[in-house]
Amino acid sequence: MRAHPLFDLITQRLHGGRNLVVLTGAGISAESGIPTFRGDDGFWTRGSRNYRPEELATWATFVAEPEVVWPWYLWRLACCRGSQPNAGHRALVAMDSLLQDQFLLVTQNVDGLHSRAGSPENRTFHIHGNLERMRCADACSTRTWAVPAALRTFSKGDSIQPDDAPHLRCPTCGGWARPHVLWFDECYDERWFRFDSTMRAAAAAEVLVIVGGSGSTNLPIQMATNALNTGALVVELNVAESGFTPYAEASDGGLVTGPSGTTLPQLLAALRESMALHGG
Ligand SMILES: [Zn+2]
Structure with a gap:
């Protein structure tokens, strides 16, 4: 051809x-x-509150509510892993x-x-x-690491359970780990x-x-x-x-x-x- x-x-x-x-x-x-996770694709409800993707994908929301932001990312990760x-x-x-x-x-x-x-x-x-990948939210080091294999697969609407929490911590300082992604309010x-x-x-x-x-x-x-x-x-x-x-x-x-x-x-x-x- x-x-x-x-x-x-x-x-x-x-x-x-x-x-x-x-x-x-x-x-x-x-x-x-793989969906874009924008608009309806990425809509997330927690309790009586609805979150927009543009709101969840921010440092400001993560700092205020890491326990809301993390399950959304872990659900997205599960969706991506289901695609080839x-x-x-x-x-x-x-x-x-x-x-x-x-x-x-x-x-x-x-x-x-x-x-x-x-x-x-x-x-x-x-x-x-x-x-x-994830990294330390306090940037205590410059390394990133793979999402721990021991972390379970999240579904839409899941929340963090006590067994999940240790996997979402920085192994160096013990503070929160964060998703290794660029957020809307970051450069x-x-x-x-x-x-x-x-x-x-x-x-x-x-x-x-x-x-x-x-x-x-x-x-x-x-x-x-x-x-x-x-x-x-x-x-x-x-x-x-x-x-x-x-x-x-x-x-x-x-x-x-x-x-x-x-x-x-x-x-x-x-x-x-x-x-x-x-x-x-
Ligand atoms: Zn750290």
């Missing part, structure tokens, strides 16, 4: 060991059946193996599906964090979210491929701006136009329409063919 002309352009631009950065957003997760990586996730793992140091995956998704598919942690930046930084590294990678990329994003959050838009300013090729893979489309069109790139479970394997095939012809 003939490759999409933009995929040919991507492979040309990557000749000579130049870098590809792929940014993924909610679209690739939606193809695995798809062909798009797997194609990105294969791209990493093919391109190695020429490749970087940056994801806005917190569901951990890229890691479960096999994308290596050293070349996967989770710029909004990862539901599979990107290098320590937790690799902000500076992400910006440098976007500025150094020859090609930026944006997959299934909405173009409504700050750092991804800055990545696209940086890539454009340094003359990178920006290509968007999405089911419809988004806030990223103008950036793609302002470079020599554009939008390739379709589900990422189809377009990413096609891009992988084009990369493999090109490398077989021209070498790395």
Whole structure:
């Protein structure tokens, strides 16, 4: 099958060991059946109170009511664990193996599906964090750790029971652990979210491929701006136009329409063919 002309352009631009950065957003997760947990998807009731997702995903609510915020995140984690990586996730793992140091995956998704598919942690930046990990709420250390395997699976509406509580504590200081995610009232930084590294990678990329994003959050838009300013090729893979489309069109790139479970394997095939012809 003939490759999409933009995929040919991507492979040309990557000749000579130049870098590809792929940014993924909610679209690739939606193809695995993961909801956005916004609006009705993420609604949460506790006692007589209803919480909106935009309220639960904040430092302010966590500090006031950690026992409300935690079960919501543990339920979300259970939902994500019930979904499987798809062909798009797997194609990105294969791209990493093919391109190695020429490749970087940056994801806005917190569901951990890229890691479960096999994308290596050293070349996967989770710029909004990862539901599979927690860290000390008081930041007594800079480490994050996996959600303890001994913690039970939460359902919608569950609350923390005495047996759960020890698993939600920082093993170093004994204070509350918190989900390792970026909240609405927090800022990107290098320590937790690799902000500076992400910006440098976007500025150094020859090609930026944006997959299934909405173009409504700050750092991804800055990545696209940086890539454009340094003359990178920006290509968007999405089911419809988004806030990223103008950036793609302002470079020599554009939008390739379709589900990422189809377009990413096609891009992988084009990369493999090109490398077989021209070498790395
Ligand atoms: Zn601590």
